[in-house]
Structure formats: C-alpha cells, structure tokens
Amino acid sequence: MKLSSTIKILICFIAMVACKTEKKDASTLINSPNNKIKVHFYLTKNNEPSYMVYFKNEKVIDSSTMGFELKETLPLSKNFKILDVQRSTVNETWDMVWGEDANVQNHYNELKIALEETSELKRQLNIIFKVYDDGIGFRYEFPKQEHLNDVVITDENTEFNLTKDHKVWWIPGDWDIYEYLYNTTRFSEIDALKHYKPNTHLGQTYIPENAVNTPVTMKTDSGVYLSFHEADLTNYAGMTLAVDTGDLKMKSELVGNNENIKVKRQTPFETPWRTIQITEKAGDLIESKLILNLNDPSLVEDLPYFKPTKYVGIWWDMHIGTGHWDYSGNYHAANTKYAKDMIDFASEHNIAGMLVEGWNTGWEKWWDKKNKKVHFDFVTPYPDYDLEEVVSYGKSKGVALVMHHETSADIIRYEKQIDTAFALMKKLNIHAVKTGYVGSVIPEGEYHHGQYMVNHYQKVLEKGMAYQVAINAHEPIKATGKRRTYPVAISREGVRGQEYNAWSKDGGNPPEHLTIVPFTRMLGGPIDYTPGIFNTSLSPYKTDNQINTTLAHQLALYVVLYSPVQMVPDLITHYKNHPAFEFIKDVGVDWNTSKVLDAEIGEFITLARQEKRTKNWFVGCITDENARAIKVDLNFLEEDQIYIAKLYKDAQDSHYMNNPEIYEILKQEVDNKTIFELNLAPGGGCAISLIPKN
Incomplete structure (x- = not known):
C-alpha cells in the first residue's frame, strides 16, 4: 500500500529519534529494504571512516576507507569519533516528466553518521548512506563549522576495494572526453595510459594516471553485476577512478586543473553521491533507477514547451563530406533551401524537429581559438541562411527548429553571449538547442570534466529553465541523473558516437x-x-x-x-x-x-x-x-x-x-x-x- 507523505515523514522522524539513543560503538550496519544488500560502516583502529558491502551475504566491497586531502591544512581522514547516528526509511513513487518509465519507485533505507575529530580542531564530517534493493549511494556532508569554512580539496580518497579480479568494461579516465571504445578485460589488466595518444580525438586528451571513467561496470565470477558511478554532480569535480591492479582497488580521482585544485567550496556543502549498482542480471542494471532517485525532485511538474520527439537535420552531410559547416567551404550545407527540404521531409513523415548545424558565423576558423581567431556569433546567420524564414516555414509545416551552438569550448565567450542567444530562441519559439564543446577549454588550464566546467553546464541548464530551452549537450560532463531535477537536460553525447x-x-x-x-x-x-x-x-x-x-x-x-530526442540522421x-x-x-x-x-x-x-x-x-x-x-x-x-x-x-x-x-x-x-x-x-x-x- 502506498503511504502518504505525512505517514512517511512520521516514520522517518520516529526512526531518527530512536537512533539518537543508540550506542555509538564505531560500527554501524544498514540493509536494503529486501535485505539482500548490507552496508557495514565502521571506524578503523586509526579511527578512519570505512565501509564494506555485502550482497546476499557475499562480500562485494572489502574494507574501504574514506576521506579527503585538503590544501594548506591537515587531511580530513583520521581520528574521528561518532557523534550521532540517524536512520530513516523512505518508500514513495514519483512521476517522470519524460523518460524510460512513467513512474519510479524510490524505496531505500538511510543511515546518516555524524563524525567529529578527536583532535583540537574538532572538524566535523557527515556521511550519508542510502541503500536500495539495486545498489547503494553515499555522500559526504561538510557542515558549517568554526574550523572549516573555505575548503580546497586536492584529493578525495574514497576507496572501492574489490574482492576478486572481476571482468570489467571500461574506458580510460580522460579528463576531457568519453569518446572511446570500451575495453573488456580483467581488472588486473586495466591499462588506461596506453590510450593516451595526443591529437587522435577532437578533444584534448589528458589521462594523468591509470584510471577509468564512470560508469564502469563489472561482472564477478559468481555472476553478480557491479557498476560504479556518481549521482547529482553539482558544483564539484567529476570523478574518475584510479586503479590499483595489484591490490584490486579503485580510489576516487577527481578531475582537477593546472593548479592541482580539484574542488573549491565553502561549508556547508555536500558532495555528489558515490554509487554502486548491484544486480543479479545484466538487464537489471538498465532497469535500475538508482542514479535518478539520488537526485532532487523535479523543479517543475511539466515542460509544456518540450515534448519527446524525433528530428532530422543538416549534420550527417558534414561527416560524409557532402556538405560543410563553414560558409567558405565548397558547399555550405546550412542554407535556406536545404533546410526547407528537410522540413518538407520531416512534415511528410510526422517528424517534429529539424536540426541545422553550421548556420551561424564563425566556422571558418573554429579550430584556431588558441590564436583568438574564433568568433562564433550565436545570433548572426550566414548570408545564405535566413533563420526567421526557416523558423516560420517550419511552423507552417508543424516542424520545430532545433538550434545549434558550437562553443568550441570557449566558455568565456559563450557565457557572455548565452543570454542574448537564448533570448533569441525564446523570441522565435525555438525550445531546444544542441550545444557542443569541441576542443580544449578556454580558460586554459581547465578540463571538460572539472569543477569549472561542471558549473558551466549547470549554468546552461539554469538558463534553459529560465528561457524555456531544452539542452542536448555534446562533449558534455557525464550524465548523473540531473535530468530528474532539471527536465530540460533532455540528452547528451558523452560516448563514441555514430560519426566515428x-x-x-x-x-x-x-x-x-x-x-x-x-x-x-x-x-x-x-x-x-x-x-x-x-x-x-x-x-x-x-x-x-x-x-x-x-x-x-x-x-x-x-x-x-534511450533518448527522448532521437535523430533520423541519414541523407533524406x-x-x-x-x-x-x-x-x-x-x-x-x-x-x-x-x-x-x-x-x-x-x-x-x-x-x-x-x-x-x-x-x-x-x-x-x-x-x-x-x-x-x-x-x-x-x-x-x-x-x-x-x-x-x-x-x-x-x-x-x-x-x-x-x-x-x-x-x-x-x-x-x-x-x-x-x-x-x-x-x-x-x-x-x-x-x-x-x-x-x-
């Protein structure tokens, strides 16, 4: 029977009050609702936070420590005591604005451990576990406190210690792109560094150590599937997982910048969730909603200006050489006549969207931004493309334009123009944009998956909410379930795609x-x-x-x-x-x-x-x-x-x-x-x- 919100809150409150009186013996257990998954949190002999995970009484994560290296101050990792333990249970169902399923069950048991150092500073750190029937998520909370205000994280030392040499599907821990073929090896055979081949991808590749990007998925010899990822990546650096092939261990390796800074925050704040999906069947990983459930509820009940759709587009031409992005090319594909032909085809076959790449000025030297010769303008079309005429023609045929913004990863320039560009879209009733970030990031020294860019992608989502524009991001930060909170995050690339x-x-x-x-x-x-x-x-x-x-x-x-926007990409x-x-x-x-x-x-x-x-x-x-x-x-x-x-x-x-x-x-x-x-x-x-x- 579905519980009302009032009853659920009351149950949680009773559970939390009861736990305030429990004995703090530096060892705490919590199970999934079906009792198949068990998490054991405890403090080591050095009073380090540590955890283990069991699935059906089989240990799947061995003793793994947790903590942080901080700039110009002592690490936040040892000499803790447990101040308080709170437990709660939530069982609710929420509706997806759009998605793979209409409804999602969010059922978990939660354990929150409040820690304080026994040293003079008495710095505090909270760790929260949510244990589901299909996996776990845990995050760190940095409370507001006297001796920890400005936090500069140089390393997050969250360990995932494996029990055996599992079969793994992985890509290298590149700080700029995810566009790799997946390797299938034993864990002990992972070698990400051999994939560092400069100038072999459109993005600047930087793989500083033997690490993998997430989600990284494994299968144990006993047939259990594990997938490691993160959820709700907000104002924080993206996480790769450094690999110790000898000890069968992974450790969080955050993406930093050229100053070796991973994260800058002020307390109070929370980290993203570190997630482990655990299933008995491969397909159950796909059906799992763990990543979505660990994000905040949607900010809106509906998106009246966006509906899932298929779309055609001027795009494949450029990849097979029948057209060019830039106006100076032999054949500039983004012209008014071709756009209208696309609209006619889409209308005839009940396809509701049409993308045009290469429509705006700046493509002639888009790869040369280091020499400051790139000047993408996100409101000025080339002479052979009449933006307003194409939009009007599409409207008459029931086909909406999908805008395209290739930023060439010049974030400084794009953020100066984004309000003007999105305002133009809103004026023309264009409610979707495909963004692109090909190449190395400006400002120099930042990477696509670091905190600076995570915050930029977040700004774009917020602008999308404000201007009623849905975002399909290419060369993105990884997907971590933020589409639940921001339904304008309709899709993204982040994979080696068809164009390869x-x-x-x-x-x-x-x-x-x-x-x-x-x-x-x-x-x-x-x-x-x-x-x-x-x-x-x-x-x-x-x-x-x-x-x-x-x-x-x-x-x-x-x-x-799965995508709520599916392209029909071939030449019509x-x-x-x-x-x-x-x-x-x-x-x-x-x-x-x-x-x-x-x-x-x-x-x-x-x-x-x-x-x-x-x-x-x-x-x-x-x-x-x-x-x-x-x-x-x-x-x-x-x-x-x-x-x-x-x-x-x-x-x-x-x-x-x-x-x-x-x-x-x-x-x-x-x-x-x-x-x-x-x-x-x-x-x-x-x-x-x-x-x-x-």
Missing part, C-alpha cells in the same frame, strides 16, 4: 560497441547517438569507411539506446520510398514501461518498451560480431489482446561487413503467448513493432 564510423581511421565502431554502451554509459542517462543510418556502406561518399552493423541493427537502436534521399523507414516513423520516444528481456554485456541485448499514451510496444534486439539465435517471449503483452507484429529482421545472408543493407519484413498476429525465434546476423539485429489490433 564516417571518418575515424581505426575501422569505426565495432558491432560489440553498442552491446556494451547500454550497460555502461547509458546507466548515467539518455544518449544522443544518432542511430538509423540506412546507407551503411557510406557509398559513394566514404569508400574507406562503413557502418559496422546491419540495417536491422540500426533500426533496433531506436529501442535499445536514403529514406525516401524505403520500406524499412516505416519503423522509424512508428517507433516511440517517450515510454510508459521499459523491460530488458534478455542480455549479456558485450554480446547481445533484447529490450522492449511500451509507448506512453498508447498501448504500442516496440522491441529492439542487437548482437555483436557473432551470429546469434535468440528467443523473444512476448509474455509482457496484455492478456486477451491480439497485436499486429511487424518484424524488421536480418535476411538469411545478412552480414555487417559484406551484406549489411539487406533485410526482411514479416507481419503476423501475435499475443502474450507468442515466442519469436530469431536468427541475428553477425553485427545484426531485429526491430519489432507490436500494435494492438482494432
């Missing part, structure tokens, strides 16, 4: 890439990956490159990879009169329910989602480079209801390398007793629409 297939010199993204991403990067939040390329051979534009999937795999990604000529395009037209973008039917990380995934406000279901199945026979049980469908199933599947001789664009479409009636037996080609997939009959 068009121009990378390493063979593009292998088929296994997207069988790993849902269990790593996507655990943080929505991904703007741009699925749906039909011309997978890239002929005749890029003869040395290709998309390493079948066409059916590309369709399935609209279900497998490749979609016209194409039978498979019907799936892109039909597939939803806002969901009532999402279920992982079967999965194994790095091998395959089958995921089903029910569209919000309809009873339509869609299923996506993808595999790695191996052909695979799978079963799809439709037992999730409503009983006593017949559905019309349409399957877009690999043909018998499909293959991502040499025969990627052939496929079959099958149509039949099904119900919740139907089980499909599918054969996925190497690099293949299957996309299924399930529409109730009558």
Whole structure:
C-alpha cells in the first residue's frame, strides 16, 4: 500500500529519534529494504571512516576507507569519533516528466553518521548512506563549522576495494572526453595510459594516471553485476577512478586543473553521491533507477514547451563530406533551401524537429581559438541562411527548429553571449538547442570534466529553465541523473558516437560497441547517438569507411539506446520510398514501461518498451560480431489482446561487413503467448513493432 507523505515523514522522524539513543560503538550496519544488500560502516583502529558491502551475504566491497586531502591544512581522514547516528526509511513513487518509465519507485533505507575529530580542531564530517534493493549511494556532508569554512580539496580518497579480479568494461579516465571504445578485460589488466595518444580525438586528451571513467561496470565470477558511478554532480569535480591492479582497488580521482585544485567550496556543502549498482542480471542494471532517485525532485511538474520527439537535420552531410559547416567551404550545407527540404521531409513523415548545424558565423576558423581567431556569433546567420524564414516555414509545416551552438569550448565567450542567444530562441519559439564543446577549454588550464566546467553546464541548464530551452549537450560532463531535477537536460553525447564510423581511421565502431554502451554509459542517462543510418556502406561518399552493423541493427537502436530526442540522421534521399523507414516513423520516444528481456554485456541485448499514451510496444534486439539465435517471449503483452507484429529482421545472408543493407519484413498476429525465434546476423539485429489490433 502506498503511504502518504505525512505517514512517511512520521516514520522517518520516529526512526531518527530512536537512533539518537543508540550506542555509538564505531560500527554501524544498514540493509536494503529486501535485505539482500548490507552496508557495514565502521571506524578503523586509526579511527578512519570505512565501509564494506555485502550482497546476499557475499562480500562485494572489502574494507574501504574514506576521506579527503585538503590544501594548506591537515587531511580530513583520521581520528574521528561518532557523534550521532540517524536512520530513516523512505518508500514513495514519483512521476517522470519524460523518460524510460512513467513512474519510479524510490524505496531505500538511510543511515546518516555524524563524525567529529578527536583532535583540537574538532572538524566535523557527515556521511550519508542510502541503500536500495539495486545498489547503494553515499555522500559526504561538510557542515558549517568554526574550523572549516573555505575548503580546497586536492584529493578525495574514497576507496572501492574489490574482492576478486572481476571482468570489467571500461574506458580510460580522460579528463576531457568519453569518446572511446570500451575495453573488456580483467581488472588486473586495466591499462588506461596506453590510450593516451595526443591529437587522435577532437578533444584534448589528458589521462594523468591509470584510471577509468564512470560508469564502469563489472561482472564477478559468481555472476553478480557491479557498476560504479556518481549521482547529482553539482558544483564539484567529476570523478574518475584510479586503479590499483595489484591490490584490486579503485580510489576516487577527481578531475582537477593546472593548479592541482580539484574542488573549491565553502561549508556547508555536500558532495555528489558515490554509487554502486548491484544486480543479479545484466538487464537489471538498465532497469535500475538508482542514479535518478539520488537526485532532487523535479523543479517543475511539466515542460509544456518540450515534448519527446524525433528530428532530422543538416549534420550527417558534414561527416560524409557532402556538405560543410563553414560558409567558405565548397558547399555550405546550412542554407535556406536545404533546410526547407528537410522540413518538407520531416512534415511528410510526422517528424517534429529539424536540426541545422553550421548556420551561424564563425566556422571558418573554429579550430584556431588558441590564436583568438574564433568568433562564433550565436545570433548572426550566414548570408545564405535566413533563420526567421526557416523558423516560420517550419511552423507552417508543424516542424520545430532545433538550434545549434558550437562553443568550441570557449566558455568565456559563450557565457557572455548565452543570454542574448537564448533570448533569441525564446523570441522565435525555438525550445531546444544542441550545444557542443569541441576542443580544449578556454580558460586554459581547465578540463571538460572539472569543477569549472561542471558549473558551466549547470549554468546552461539554469538558463534553459529560465528561457524555456531544452539542452542536448555534446562533449558534455557525464550524465548523473540531473535530468530528474532539471527536465530540460533532455540528452547528451558523452560516448563514441555514430560519426566515428564516417571518418575515424581505426575501422569505426565495432558491432560489440553498442552491446556494451547500454550497460555502461547509458546507466548515467539518455544518449544522443544518432542511430538509423540506412546507407551503411557510406557509398559513394566514404569508400574507406562503413557502418559496422546491419540495417536491422540500426533500426533496433531506436529501442535499445534511450533518448527522448532521437535523430533520423541519414541523407533524406536514403529514406525516401524505403520500406524499412516505416519503423522509424512508428517507433516511440517517450515510454510508459521499459523491460530488458534478455542480455549479456558485450554480446547481445533484447529490450522492449511500451509507448506512453498508447498501448504500442516496440522491441529492439542487437548482437555483436557473432551470429546469434535468440528467443523473444512476448509474455509482457496484455492478456486477451491480439497485436499486429511487424518484424524488421536480418535476411538469411545478412552480414555487417559484406551484406549489411539487406533485410526482411514479416507481419503476423501475435499475443502474450507468442515466442519469436530469431536468427541475428553477425553485427545484426531485429526491430519489432507490436500494435494492438482494432
């Protein structure tokens, strides 16, 4: 039975009062609501804060200490005593403004430990644990206090000590980008430093030590899945995890700057949550809402100016060479005529958005900002692009413009212009923007994932709320669930995306890439990956490159990879009169329910989602480079209801390398007793629409 807010608060109050009288024996336990996860907090012999984590009585995190190195003062890590312990329980349900599921249960047991140093300074530190059925989150609180006001953190020493040499899916702890292929190794084999290859990415790569970026996901030999990340990253540095391959240990390594400062704050303040998702099935990691639940409730009940949608755009042209961003190029793609052609196509196929990149002045020298020659102007279009005419034409056709702001990571210049730029969007009723931050950060000495940039991305969200503009950030800070609080944070990149297939010199993204991403990067939040390329051979534009999937795999990604904004990215000529395009037209973008039917990380995934406000279901199945026979049980469908199933599947001789664009479409009636037996080609997939009959 669902408890009222008053009853829940009363239960929490009684629990907290009761705990104030409990004995402070420097050892405290707390369990998850279903008792499968147990956290043991205690003080070591040196009175260091420490914790262990158990799952079904198996130790999954061994003794791990907690603390901080501070500039020009003693570390905050030892000689503590427990002043107070408070416990509480919360069980509530909240509605998502948009998302993978309409409703989210937020059920946890909380333990708050108040610590004070036994030394003369008597500095205080609180540690809060929230223990869910699918994992834990903990954070530090720095109370307002006499001997700790201005805090400069040079290191956060939060440990995650593993019990065995687990299988790990990881990318290196780069301070500027997340755009790497995932490695699959044992923990003892992690070597991030070998991935430091200057000038091989659009962003400045800086990997100062053997560390990994989060989410980093593992599987134990006993079959337990662990994923380490953070939630509610606010006014703090992003966290990488330094790896000790010998002792099987990770330690938080915050992203700093050239002054070796990680975080500057004044008390009181809280750190982000350090999170560990713990599940028995790979798919349960995706269904988990731990990261979202550890963020504050939404600041608004609805976003009347933004609805989840699909969008076309002037974008893929630049990556395959049929157009250019800058006006001085051989063919400037962002021109009024082409934009109108895009709008006509979108309107004809009920696609509600249209992105234009390269519309504004400044692209001629955008890579040369170090020499101060970049002057992006976010309100001035090139001569061949009439912004107001395009907006008006789109409105007449029911297609809204998606604005584009490439900042080239010149934060100083962008922050000077952002109010003017967002005010223009509001005036023109443009309610979404794709932002970009390619290259090294200005001011120099800062990195994309440090506190300075975390605060910048936060400013953009706040401006979005003020000007009614939804934000799709590229070259972003990692997703940590802030979309719950700020629903204008609709999507972001932060992953090696589709464009690498068009121009990378390493063979593009292998088929296994997207069988790993849902269990790593996507655990943080929505991904703007741009699925749906039909011309997978890239002929005749890029003869040395290709998309390493079948066409059916590309369709399935609209279900497998979650985002409330999904691009329809290929040249429109490749979609016209194409039978498979019907799936892109039909597939939803806002969901009532999402279920992982079967999965194994790095091998395959089958995921089903029910569209919000309809009873339509869609299923996506993808595999790695191996052909695979799978079963799809439709037992999730409503009983006593017949559905019309349409399957877009690999043909018998499909293959991502040499025969990627052939496929079959099958149509039949099904119900919740139907089980499909599918054969996925190497690099293949299957996309299924399930529409109730009558």
